[in-house]
Amino acid sequence: MPSGFALKTMNGVDRALLKLRFGTVDWSFSGMPALELATIGRRSGLPRSVMLASPLQGASKQSKQSMRARVATSDERARMCPQIAGRYKNYAGCQRKTEREIPLVLLESAS
Secondary structure (H helix, E strand, O other): OOOHHHHHHHHHHHHHHHHHOOOOOOOEEOOEEEEEEEEEOOOOOOEEEEEEEOOOOOOOOOOOOOEEEEEOOHHHHHHHHHHHHHHOHHHHHHHHOOOOOOOOEEEEEOO
């Protein structure tokens, strides 16, 4: 698992590449496709974004869509985690390295 500094550095590089290529960069993190999640800070009202691994795909690549994010229910998590762990070897290892449950965030169309 990369250090916090390494993750922040990779995040910055990925974000810069995304801007230079006008959102058409196709890359992965530990074998999982990546996406940039852009949102508005709850308290600050400022734009924020984070690069995330996206183990399950549904929407088309390189498209900007208004989405609503929510944490998966325990039933959804129980159904999806084995699929994700089967496809991406590092996923289960990340969860084993921490005591907290890593959230599985689902994106749904906002329209």
